[in-house]
Amino acid sequence: MMRDDYKVECGVHGTSPATFICHHLSHHRENQGFHMGYDPEDPDVLYPDAWCDQCNEVLEQEGEWNDTSEAFAKIKVVCANCYCSIRAKNWLQDEEALSHLIGDSFDYLQAMQDTFMKAYNIGDCERWDWDQEMGTLIFSHEGKPTVECDVHFVGTLSTLSKTWMWAWANQSLSDKVKEQSRLVRRIGDERQFLPLACPKWSADETDGWEMTAIMAKAVGAIGAYRTPDENGFVYMVVSKARWVSQEAEQINLEIPL
Numbered sequence: 001m002m003r004d005d006y007k008v009e010c011g012v013h014g015t016s017p018a019t020f021i022c023h024h025l026s027h028h029r030e031n032q033g034f035h036m037g038y039d040p041e042d043p044d045v046l047y048p049d050a051w052c053d054q055c056n057e058v059l060e061q062e063g064e065w066n067d068t069s070e071a072f073a074k075i076k077v078v079c080a081n082c083y084c085s086i087r088a089k090n091w092l093q094d095e096e097a098l099s100h101l102i103g104d105s106f107d108y109l110q111a112m113q114d115t116f117m118k119a120y121n122i123g124d125c126e127r128w129d130w131d132q133e134m135g136t137l138i139f140s141h142e143g144k145p146t147v148e149c150d151v152h153f154v155g156t157l158s159t160l161s162k163t164w165m166w167a168w169a170n171q172s173l174s175d176k177v178k179e180q181s182r183l184v185r186r187i188g189d190e191r192q193f194l195p196l197a198c199p200k201w202s203a204d205e206t207d208g209w210e211m212t213a214i215m216a217k218a219v220g221a222i223g224a225y226r227t228p229d230e231n232g233f234v235y236m237v238v239s240k241a242r243w244v245s246q247e248a249e250q251i252n253l254e255i256p257l
């Protein structure tokens, strides 16, 4: 049984996935710090066990979870929705550094995107198809495929649950398309940015584009694209693009990229 399969009855949120946090975090306080466990056997779990700064100090003194550190943490069960709001209230991050990263990334993506859309006439294409196994996104015009792109998925935005989920945490995606999103997770872990380090959080479409811009800059993408699905949108970055039809291949020679 996967960790995410345990359920708990929450007075506020109803039946929800069960998560585990220290008792300090379970009290209604803020800015206590938020540290997440890492289980190598289940590395992409949506709601890793979490504890506060104080618990982390004890854990570092003890060097492991033992009777002392566990007695201090007194781990409690809370529902996943409560976990997310507790995480948002207690996570400490450099907000200014995060908005700089977002701003710089947007500038990067905007510049690349304009060139990409124009160079490949993406605006004229009525249709797209993606292939997870191949990691490609194919644009078509007048019934014929015209441009083939190598893509990496960033994540999905659910307009139903109003949440963002990183591609790396999405079990329905192939490794081929989600692998590069782990680079952003590493940046999030190193710089302690909640939206980059955490697999799933409350979000809107703007957040989706912000995360896409961050990944685009981090991996040096030439553009980005968003396709609708039944619950919202799938965001992806484009690493390479090429013309498909023979006619277009000749045009390609005339467009220096």
Ligand SMILES: [Zn+2]
Pocket: 022, 023, 024, 025, 051, 052, 053, 054, 055, 056, 072, 073
């Ligand atoms: Zn604690």
Ligand SMILES: [Zn+2]
Pocket: 010, 011, 012, 013, 014, 016, 078, 079, 080, 081, 082, 083
């Ligand atoms: Zn709850």
